[in-house]
Amino acid sequence: MAVSGQLEQRWTEEGLQARLVEVRRHLHRHPEVAYEEVETTKAIRDWLGEAGIRIADYPLRTGVVAEIGCRGDGPVVALRADIDALPIQEETGLPFASEIPGKMHACGHDFHTAVIFGAALMLREREQEMPGTVRLIFQPAEEKGKGAGQVIASGALDGVQAIFGLHNKPDLPVGTVGIRAGALMASVDGFRIEVTGVGSHAAVPNAGIDPIVVSAHIVTALQTIVSRNVSPLDSAVVSVTKLQAGTTWNVIPDHAVLEGTVRTFNNAIRDDLPGRIRRLIEGVAGAMGATARMDWYAGPPSVRNDEQLTTLTKRAAAALGWNVATPDPSPAGEDFAHYQQLVPGSFVFVGTSGPHEWHHPAFDLDERALGPAASLFANLAETALRSWNEGGDSHSDDV
Missing domain, CATH: 3.40.630.10 (Zn peptidases)
Structure with missing residues (x-):
């Protein structure tokens, strides 16, 4: 070369x-x-x-x-x-x-x-x-x-x-x-969240626990991490960039996967965010009868x-x-x-x-x-x- x-x-x-x-x-x-x-x-x-x-x-x-x-x-x-x-x-x-x-x-x-x-x-x-x-x-x-x-x-x-x-x-x-x-x-960290529910026929949602609906609530709730937990004088970004669930149009799946990234310039905020995200997803999923677990991937500060x-x-x-x-x-x-x-x-x-x-x-x-x-x-x-x-x-x- x-x-x-x-x-x-x-x-x-x-x-x-x-x-x-x-x-x-x-x-x-x-x-x-x-x-x-x-x-x-x-x-x-x-x-x-x-x-x-x-x-x-x-x-x-x-x-x-x-x-x-x-x-x-x-x-x-x-x-x-x-x-x-x-x-x-x-x-x-x-x-x-x-x-x-x-x-x-x-x-x-x-x-x-x-x-x-x-x-x-x-x-x-x-x-x-x-x-x-x-x-x-x-x-x-x-x-x-x-x-x-x-x-x-x-x-x-x-x-x-x-x-x-x-x-x-x-x-x-x-x-x-x-x-x-x-x-x-900014610091660059990533996360992977797995939501586990109960699969069912799409016509009988009451027989299952829909992880897609749970995931949708998690995505919405994650926006409050910054808007209600980070000072307006500081900055942070929490973005969900991937949501995968299901294989066909008439089946409610039993699990869903979300992935995303977290960015901030503040080390104290960076240290605090994983715990906040984990508590939030577990609370939202638990309230709807599902479970959620998170893997955290620490990147460069x-x-x-x-x-x-x-x-x-x-x-x-x-x-x-x-x-x-x-x-x-x-x-x-x-x-x-x-x-x-x-x-x-x-x-x-x-x-x-x-x-x-x-x-x-x-x-x-x-x-x-x-x-x-x-x-x-x-x-x-x-x-x-x-x-x-x-x-x-x-x-x-x-x-």
Whole structure:
């Protein structure tokens, strides 16, 4: 899967941009979904190797970790990109559209990978002057919310003092970066509820206990979780996205299954909601003679940006001429949050002037953002390293 192209000793702005477009389009043509990023991993390793960037040895089946800078003493700053695609049939009509049926980079992870690869190329040129190490994490399986955990388990976050990441933002114009301290993206949890009643002939409902009717009451009652239990000054979302029951038109089934998701930016609310939902469904079902049980699937926590690193990020972006905006928090989730549970981190939105939101089959982005974003992250990594060395701690009040 290696992309053709002659390596340069020093990257011009135009040369870097062309290379990153080539890399992004290659990835876009060959998307691989979570846990299947084998060829993507090989391509990234090849590109890094061609650039003389050393690959770090961590036990990851897919995904790549590399390092630039000194191997001994000195701070370590990490830059993270996600590499997996989505199980979506592409409808962009682009000349470099996905060549894999039913799979597409509909969330822009090809853009993220190209940006951090570009930052790596720039940092490699300045490696001898770097006051520390930059660890490059090309992470698998973000869309499953599990990839960050795999990276952490491999030991690739050990020794890291700070971590930076990005997500493209279609509703921000190219040249604008969204940077926000505190909560930026929501926690993501899921649930599966099984309602058990008593089956019957559809013409004799009194002989059974209809789980469809019980499920309908549960769906309605779940809306009160937010409207009557969450403060109007806070926010949460409880959505039932799947309800399955029955096999034919004239039989009342004996069970039904509901699935859905819960999102919030508040950890206290997040901790409270599973118990509230469980008590509610059991009460509603019990009152109607049925039973209900719930399985809870905890996903990534809320992405919460470190205050001091966010200040550093804003300064680095402004120094490069970016328009720095404060975005609204997004109810979407990101497993970058798992890294932030262990080390200070800052996650930013890079404007890409896209025509559609994430996960749309016609999703696309403006590639003019590639080179500037790569420059931003290269400079951000160096700024963090210098700050750490000059102040003794890049997380200090002097940032």
